[in-house]
Amino acid sequence: MADFLLELLSEEIPARMQVKAKEDLARLFNEALAKAGLAAQSVETFATPRRLALIAKGLPLATEAVSEETKGPKVGAPPQAMEGFLRKTGLTQDQLVERDGIYFAVVEKPGRNTADVLGDAIPAIIRAFPWPKSQRWGAASISTESLRWVRPLQGIIALLGNDIVPCAIDGIESGRHSMGHRFHSRGPIEIANADAYVEALRAAHVIVHFSERCTLIRDGAKAAAEAAGLVLVDDEGLVAENAGLTEWPVPMLGRFDPAFLEVPQEVIQLTARVNQKYFVCQTPHPLAGGAGDGSSSEAALPSPNPSRKREGDLANAFVCTANIVANDGGAAIVAGNEKVLAARLSDAKFFWEQDLKVPLDEQAKKLAQITFHEKLGTVADKVERVAKLARWLVEEGVVKGANADEAERAARLCKADLVTGMVGEFPELQGIMGGYYARAQGESNAVADAVRDHYKPVGQGDDVPTAPVTVAVSLADKLDTLLSFFDIKEFPTGSKDPFALRRASIAIIRLIINNNLKLHTDAPIEFWLGQSDPKAQLSDHDMERRGLLTIVQDFLADRLAVQQREAGIRHDFVSASSDWLGRGDGRLDRIVIRAEALRGFVTTDEGANLLAGYKRAANILKQSGDDKNNRHPELVSGSYSADGENTKMLKQVQHDGLSDVEIVLKSALDTAEPKAAAAVDTEDFEGAMAVLASLRAPIDAFFDAVMINDPDPSIRAFRLGLLARFRDAVHRVADFSKIEG
């Protein structure tokens, strides 16, 4: 057994690629070992800006000799079969082994030295390495076939035990010399073996463990803030990014002019984080650490700014992470970073002040210059449509508790910040800046909040708005996007969704469900198309556009199924709940409450047994020629349950003697059918399923006691009729035939 060290030294690897590169290196290495029949006891990987490394512990020194046996033709098989087999194996017939009338080829594969295996594997791993972007360099790049790496590769350490594993790639030969820190270490560092690697580099001011550097940065930044009486704003993304930018991280606190705190804190934080990789700090919250119930007294205080009620105020300080222990204690580094941030913040302050001089209504006029899509007009055109739709959503009572004027006002202002200087500089702040500018010009909180939050929810993890005006604007904006693109036949296909229509759909779904909006998709689409009037004459073109009603509903239903599956609701519960009155249900909220009721019901004993009874009934009916998949149960059940017919049959059967179980089931159905139907009408699906549960015992007893296929056709027809009534009663609550298992 021996330990193996591989280090690939290079020029600075982008920070964002290092973690993935570690994983890729481990994967490629393990695959290469496995292919040779080797395995290490453990594999650990390392990444710094200048190196990617791996230590594999407990490698056997050689692969085992194996004897591979391949089965060939039978004795006496046609000569062609034998010829083919000999060609494939490269043997002659007398080299084959005969056993039980069958020829076998036996190939002895000798063991290989692990060092040889590794010597072949290393160049292959380097060539196959999946960097997101790679480059050529140097004299060798006269050919486009030259080696590619993320940045120029400078050296390879490959040590098995204490020995170099000889290999070479594009003129770079393996050895045992690494480089330490760019400025704190001079000349090559000799590495004795895998065991010595981490400490040899630490002595040369390189911390090779990515996670150790993360810890140093996380703790150091926190300590630097605390030493200044401040609280660090945690940011794990920044911790990892700085760990990818340093080999010897040294967090340091710097300050900026408090006058910059006039600028919205999101701007300061974004500038510091994105452009400079700095952490920001807050002044300690006055209530934090205080005795007693800080939370309730906090809630009692009116918040001066609702957008930042949960956070302390930003302090005029930041933490940067240097890569050296500076010979002046860091004074020059802090001063330099302070200067850079000050220049950036003064740019931001300039934009903020300039933007505040122009009312959003004026800015909104400029949206007429910005094309939304060549076939869909300008952003101003879109704003006009969104304003009308937002107003409609409130006036129709879809979104309750909002003021229609406010919804329209917010919609008219919501895109105006796109033409402000600040959003031009920081596109990520769209919406947020609009919210600030709206509040600053005296708009109501409801309007300003709606402007700020109308892009939400952006992703699966993002908050879904609940403030009524915001819900109206956000929903109108996304519906308009979806309808506009579908109207010009721009549909997402496969992996292509250039207008993010799937994301818009998920946002629509989440807005509807989280806010419990009883919105049938037909209504806003008809309004959007200008086809709300049922008496209006529609042209052929109008009729064609009306196809949107179905297209959009189907698309949303599809996305709903995906979204619910991700939320942990089985897809079969959703599909069992997707139809309403013979058509796909356009009420997404109803599909969800029904699916959730189903999930709850089917996991109870009653539900599981009822489902089993339903499946059994449906099977028997199917075998008897009654197709359960018919979506109009009242039609198929007519032959059995039409009153006159049924009564006549009943009399006949009664004459012959009706069994107890049949009487019980029939009366249970008589009671349950109207009750379940009433519950479904009021969309009380849990109630409807509770009613169905009352059928479980009667149906079980019925199956236990009677034989459906009675030789007497009238008895048989009667019993099938009971089963059909049972099936249809269940079916009206949900399509149980779609439920799996």
Add this chain to the structure above:
Amino acid sequence: MSEVAPLSFQDLILTLHDYWGKQGCIILQPYDMRVGAGTFHPATTLRALGPDSWNAAYVQPSRRPTDGRYGENPNRLQHYYQYQVIMKPSPANLQELYLGSLDAIGIDPLKHDIRFVEDDWESPTLGAWGLGWEVWCDGMEVTQFTYFQQMGGFDCKPVAGELTYGLERLAMYIQGVDSVYDLKFNDHGVTYGDVFHKNEVEFSTYNFEVADTAALFDGFAKAEAECQRCIAASIPLAAYDQAIEASHLFNLLQARGVISVQERASYMGRVRDLAKGSCQAWMEKNGWTE
């Protein structure tokens, strides 16, 4: 290194010339046309193509009409200087050579935090891209460091390494001043503001307010036609001059705010076609196309 008086603006340039001259670079003079960046100099654009070795360094005045601030912003200029180094093929120790240049101009890497931060470079107008970094000194970008992979749509064979120093920024850092106009131009009392402040005011006025847009559109069309004629005549160096001219006129039109969003892409495409056409002609004339 010990603390000495910081370099003046002109001494910064002279020191870099001296340093890169010693590394085997020929010290060229600025190209005599208006360009947006040092990369546009034919000593970089055209010389980055083809198999021949090429090492050069030069200062290039760079014009960015939209960045003009009438001399009122301490950091933004419509005319500034870039120091450009190109080495082909890229030497194995290019990073060390670069760090040596920082040492030469008085930046101590054990006092100042020098970092190579990912920054991939792409010039749609030149049909060029490369991988590299922006080099940070205490959080400030002082140099763009790029390994060219393609130029004018052609693979670079071999790859050239390009260094672009922002001279004013670097000088402000070394001299510790907050406004570019306060930079010491020399050691005899002349400031950067003395030399260039009037230019910034006048050219901002010209770029944003005065430039005759009809003449600019006309000039663009003429440069485009002239470039095509030169390509047809197989004189790529002359063709490339016209591509540079068209590119600058486009930048001026942008500053005048007369190019709409839709037109912008189309104009950029036309400039790219000229630059690529010139590069193609250069490759053909030298017999480097396969």
